[in-house]
Amino acid sequence: MKLIILSGAQKTLRSMPKHDAMAMLGKLHLFAADPYARHAWAKSFGDGDGRIRHGDWRALYQIDNGVMTVTITRVGNRREIYR
Template sequence: MKLNISRSAQKDLDRIENEVVLRISTKIYQLPQNPYPAGSQKLGGNKGYRIRISKYRVIYTIDKAGKLITITKVGHRKEVYR
């Protein structure tokens, strides 16, 4: 599978501390090998999936036909679902 990080998700990452971004990036770049890692959860409706990294969440969608994972949002758990 290919990995795509949306512009808004990239901006979200730019706002987060470097130490945390390193941990988040490690998880993100493992998604093409395992799109459903332990602890991932399907979100309600058609919003995709989420993975937890400490107090942060990564929201992503999976296009099985196009074999593409798109990171749509990254943020603190209190703000990412708004």
């Protein structure tokens, strides 16, 4: 599937520590390659929504099967991302 990272999520990725941002990007690309595979660091909330975690960082995603995309809507620290 195609990976789309919204501008707000891109901004957060750029402001993260470099090693965390690179690891998160790697996980995002692995997830987008096969979003329905079992990933220990990914959790589905249902209806195509879920989260990907790396340390204290979380990325919220939405899967759209109609256009075959995984959209990263938000990236942030775990204590702030769900607010």
